[in-house]
Amino acid sequence: MERVFGLHTAHEIPSGTVSLTPGINNAAVDHFRITIRGKAAHVSTPQLGADALYIGSLIVTAAQALVTRRSSPVEPVLVGIGSFHAGTTYNALAETATLEGTTRTITKETRQQLRRDLDTLCQQTAQLYGGSAEVEWTGYCSALWNDRQVCDEAMQALSEVMPEVTLIQDRPLSLAGDNFADLNQTIPGAYAYLGTGNPQKPNTLHPAHNGRFDLDEDTLAIGAAAYAGYARYWLHSEVEE
Numbered sequence: 001m002e003r004v005f006g007l008h009t010a011h012e013i014p015s016g017t018v019s020l021t022p023g024i025n026n027a028a029v030d031h032f033r034i035t036i037r038g039k040a041a042h043v044s045t046p047q048l049g050a051d052a053l054y055i056g057s058l059i060v061t062a063a064q065a066l067v068t069r070r071s072s073p074v075e076p077v078l079v080g081i082g083s084f085h086a087g088t089t090y091n092a093l094a095e096t097a098t099l100e101g102t103t104r105t106i107t108k109e110t111r112q113q114l115r116r117d118l119d120t121l122c123q124q125t126a127q128l129y130g131g132s133a134e135v136e137w138t139g140y141c142s143a144l145w146n147d148r149q150v151c152d153e154a155m156q157a158l159s160e161v162m163p164e165v166t167l168i169q170d171r172p173l174s175l176a177g178d179n180f181a182d183l184n185q186t187i188p189g190a191y192a193y194l195g196t197g198n199p200q201k202p203n204t205l206h207p208a209h210n211g212r213f214d215l216d217e218d219t220l221a222i223g224a225a226a227y228a229g230y231a232r233y234w235l236h237s238e239v240e241e
Contacts, residue, residue: 001187002187002188002234003150003153003187003188003189003230003234004180004183004184004187004188004189004190005150005154005189005190005191005192005226005227005230005231006178006180006183006189006190006191006192007191007192007193007194007223007226007227008178008191008192008193008194009193009194009196009208009215009219009223010171010193010194010195010196010197011196011197011204011205011206011207011208011213012197012207013168013171013193013194013195013196013197014166014195014197014198015195015196015197015198015204015216015218015219016164016165016166016195016219016222017165017166017167017168017195018158018165018166018167018168018192018193018194018195018222018226019167019168019169019170019171019192019193019195020146020151020154020155020167020168020169020190020192021146021151021168021169021170021171021193022146022147022148022151022169023145023146023148024106024143024144024145024173025144025145025146025171025173025174025191025193026143026144026173026174026175026176026177026178026181026191027076027078027104027105027106027143027144027173027174027175027176027177028104028105028106028108028111028139028141028142028143028177028181029102029103029104029139029140029141029176029177030102030103030105030111030115030137030138030139030140031100031101031102031137031138031139031140032100032101032102032103032118032135032136032137032138033098033099033100033135033136033138034056034059034097034098034099034100034101034122034133034134034135034136035096035097035098035133035134035136036052036055036056036059036086036096036097036098036099036122036126036131036132036133037052037095037096037126037131037132037133038050038051038052038055038093038094038095038096038097038126038129038130038131039093039095039130039131040092040093040094040095041092041093042091042092042093043091043092043093044091046093049093049095049130050093050129050130050131051093051094051129051131052086052087052093052094052095052096052097052131053086053087053093053094053097054093054094054129055097055125055126055129055131055133056084056086056097056099058125058129059099059121059122059125059126059133060081060084060099062121062125063079063081063101063118063121064079066079066114066117066118066121067079070113070114070117071110071113071114075106075107075110076104076105076106076173076175077103077104077105077106077110077114078102078103078104078105078175079101079102079103079114079118080101080102080103080104081099081100081101082100082101082102083098083099083100083101084097084098084099085097085098085099086098103115103118104175104177105143106143106173107143111143115137118135119135122134122135123135140177140179141177141178141179141180141181141182142181142182142184142185143177143181144177144178144180144181144184144191145181145184146184146189146190146191147184147188147189147190149188150188150189150190151169151190153190153230153233153234154190154192154226154229154230154233155167155169156233157226157229157230157232157233157234158225158226158229158230160229160233161225161228161229161232162222162225162229165222165225171193178191192226194219194222194223194226195219196215196216196219197216198216198218201214201216204216
């Protein structure tokens with residue numbers, strides 16, 4: 001395999017426009033699940049227990065310091081916790097707590113450091129307040145870097161089959177991720193973003209994870225042309241060589 005090419009819709013880019021931005025496009029994505037084990041006790045005698053809910057609350061807030069105090073302010077890094085479950089009643093210390101979240105990074109070094117730092121933060125915070133914590137990691141995808149030469153090839157190919165399409169190479173970095181990035185790790189490739197935002201169709205301006213999201217279906221032909229046009233371009237260039 002000599003080339004890989006992919007495409008995703010983008011509500012923030014106007015319909016009729018395709019982004020083929022060289023270099024970093026998307027972040028690496030990891031998922032984590034934190035399990036905190038404490039000791040149940042009545043709320044009136046907290047010294048007899050270990051409050052897993054309280055430990056989890058400290059971890060939620062302290063995790064943000066891993067971004068602001070443990071990483072460079074000029075390198076995009078994100079820690080997000082979107083799920084927190086603890087406790088069974090209003091007047092008792094929670095025996096267990098479970099948190100789930102994600103990290104977003106753009107370099108391998110920071111990705112590894114952030115994992116180590118969050119592990120240490122959870123374990124030491126839990127220990128300080130009489131509990132224990134375990135962090136389970138799942139790596140979803142690497143950071144997505146587009147090959148400049150492949151971007152240029154794909155832009156030329158698309159301009160030949162659909163010259164009316166606007167082509168850009170300056171889409172801002174997104175901390176969303178895509179597992180197409182793992183193909184780009186070993187094979188020269190490019191991931192295009194197909195603009196689908198059309199002010200005349202207001203719901204197409206909502207992001208993909210919004211309940212009112214809609215797609216400007218008039219743009220689908222452009223996406224198909226991008227795939228077919230680049231395949232044709234590459235196959236013809238191989239024949240000519």
